[in-house]
Amino acid sequence: MDERRDGILFLILAVTWGTAFVAIKAGLEALPPVLFAALRYDVAAVLMVGYAAVTSDYWLPRTRADWLTLLVEGTLLIALYNALLFVGQQGVTSGVAAILIGASPILSTGFARLALPSERLAPMGMVGLAVGFLGVALVARPTPSALLGGSALPSVLVFLAAAAVALGSVLVQRLDGGISSEGMVAWSTALGAVLLHGISAGVVGESLASAHLTSRSLFAILYLAVFASALGYVVYFELLARVGAIELNLVSYAAPVVAALAGWLVLGERLGWLEIVGFCCIFAGFLLLKRRAATEKLAPLVARFRPG
Template sequence: MTTRDRLLGLTVVVLWGLNFLAIHVGLEHFPPFFFAGLRFAVIAIPVLLFVPRPRVPWRWLLLYGVGFGILQFAFLFTAMRTGMPTGLSSLVLQSSAPFTVLLGAVFLRERLRGVQLAGIAVAMAGMAVIGWDRSHHAALLPLLLTLLGGLGWAFGNIGSRLAAAASAAVNPLHLTLWMAVVPPIPMFTLSALTEGPTTGWNAVIASFSATGRPAIAALVYIVALGTIAGSGLWTYLMSRYPAGTVAPLSLAVPVVGIAASWTFLHETPSVLCLFGAVIVIVGAFTATSAGRRAPAVELDTPGPLQPAETTRRAELNPKLAEV
């Protein structure tokens, strides 16, 4: 991974780490399923009107939207609403990194170098240190829900990788924006069935009062910076590198999330927790420094491939070469 792209990855880490504060504020006002649907609906409406749909297969776009948009945030928002501490949720959600590496190896047949595996192991050890230190702050159910959110994120990563690989000309920002079209209707339906048909809309009306303005500010941050900017950069990186190279970057998100929750929510971390955060940073950047660029592969190129081109694509990604 180039220095510039690693800096872009670091930008995503900061945006997503602070995003947990915005989620915390929003969930104090909105019910979780409705809030998840609302954050994507705000994006989806102008996207449908003004942004051309990227020329990628619908199945990969749906996988991206269902995994990243529905499963991740339905589970995460529910976990945080039921008592998952903000800082700890930013840590446990990063289980998406090893989940993504595993799914990438199984479904995309991506080869992992030894130094990548070592870096992931170090980062996971740091996560284990933080989790062991802070696990007494969360009940079992919120922890399990957050882990399921991480698994959903991993499936979304695979979907975005396959969608980007389907066309060399795909615009990562357009892909991210069109992913947001998938979650709103399912999430609003789930909200109506479980939270009540009018609960979320009443919260929207109340958000324009003085007490509800922080929730509006949180929604703006989540939409503009957490989703459009952060997810757009993330999709760009996933389109340039194997999933196993990009995914470990997310392991550094808890460092920002825990620091932010310490500063603004007074969730004070221990010395052991801070030590684990340092280990996470070292492991994540060791893992990302090992991968080389993997150019996107066109899946629907007309006409037969030349033998040399077939061999080159097979070396880049055997699974995609068979499609």
């Protein structure tokens, strides 16, 4: 029963986070990108602060570590990540955006090694990093001509969004604040919303006057706030406590599949063969980097289905 419940929760998370890329793409047709992200987190912050207040005893930041963690999460994991992602996704499909964001677990490993130089990667780990970055290059294709012509810029921005998440995740692990996960996500969401409004105010064309609040764009805001943010993070932290980070990281590779399918069904988007090969390389790089932990996690499952 527990395994079935974990499987259902994993599926819910993959679907909500995968379809989020489609909702972003749909909303960008009528809304300025950074303002769109800010409005999403305005709604999400109200929901998540209320949820944290009801479900957690330690939901207000108290210590220096709490405040530093809040600052890192609100700045890197919410504001910078979403500003880069929403702007970048104006020029790439939902599936490509999800694939590039899927590189964040690989980038996290790289940042963690830079933070702790004494913990060197084994040769196979270096191969994993190289394979993962090869996958990113296949998806983004940042050739000199593409960079000079601006056609690769959206992919580069989405990749930088993945880097912001990866760096933020590494820094948060080292701060080790005592506030509950629910409280931290709630307040970092609120801070992120404020910062996104600040960024939006400083960008030309980012005003409410340029926004078209159609039924489709309102649905996109609410879907992202309620399902991808509020519900998504509740499911995420429950799964994190139940199955651990290694298995949960696999959602980064299930979400692109959902995003590609939903983008094709809803928006008529298609992935090219280079994007598919790139996705496979990124996933293979992740498995090579996490091969020991993945083997330990998967060994009981393999033994269960082994003949005899």
